[in-house]
């Protein structure tokens with residue numbers, strides 16, 4: 654099994670070494686798995702449980718103070734599963750896998766996705782809000798009223814795509830820690846992305862991560878997982894574009910480079926992508942940093 658994982662594109666993290674160790678552990682865990690789908694779920698599962706990453710525990714807080722998780726998974730037979738807006742669900746990627754493998758659908762949301770998780774043995778009711786995220790949110794004088802009041806509040810805090818996925822936002826809180834993985838056993842591929850979204854987004858906001866073609870994509874040619882400014886990633890379907898370049902015969906590194914060049918030219922925003930094809934793994938980002946790890950067994 655060959656696996657590549659990422660820990661999000663954005664500003665340079667304060668603690669790159671321990672984060673890299675967790676990413677290396679996640680990739681190694683994936684490389685031990687029996688299938689590409691098992692590999693991406695178990696690799697990302699490690700990262701969802703680590704509060705350093707913006708997925709599962711430690712996920713971004715929305716304007717009402719809740720953490721809601723999103724994830725999507727796709728395999729090279731073009732089966733897709735995605736789940737979004739899930740309070741209390743640490744392993745969003747496992748719920749996406751349930752949608753992929755146990756339902757005739759491609760996307761399930763909100764309370765029904767949480768019910769589905771519980772039905773299929775994915776833990777629910779987990780406290781995802783870390784003390785650090787709670788304090789940061791409370792310090793921002795959060796809104797209590799109507800959606801319009803929330804919109805006024807977030808207008809001054811949410812920032813542009815670059816603020817959130819490259820530079821520093823006004824709140825010094827860039828979300829560069831979405832996680833993803835792509836794996837292959839030499840025959841088929843799987844790609845997954847999991848996140849808590851973007852800090853201080855409107856309650857109920859869903860970004861690129863669980864949208865097929867945007868946060869993740871996979872065909873027989875290979876797979877991709879994206880991270881960064883979600884609204885801009887969705888506008889250009891970044892993961893789909895990276896896999897398109899693989900389909901055109903480019904190697905994984907060139908496909909990743911081209912996809913990010915195109916993304917930047919169209920949006921002027923910040924993102925990163927990991928790509929895995931027949932010939933190997935590649936990654937590219939136009940933000941300050943994006944940590945990755947590759948393992949093979």
Ligand SMILES: NC(=O)C[C@H](N)C(=O)O
Nearest residue numbers: 828831850860880881883
């Ligand atoms: N940091 C991230 O990658 C955030 C994610 N793309 C989102 O917009 O939900």
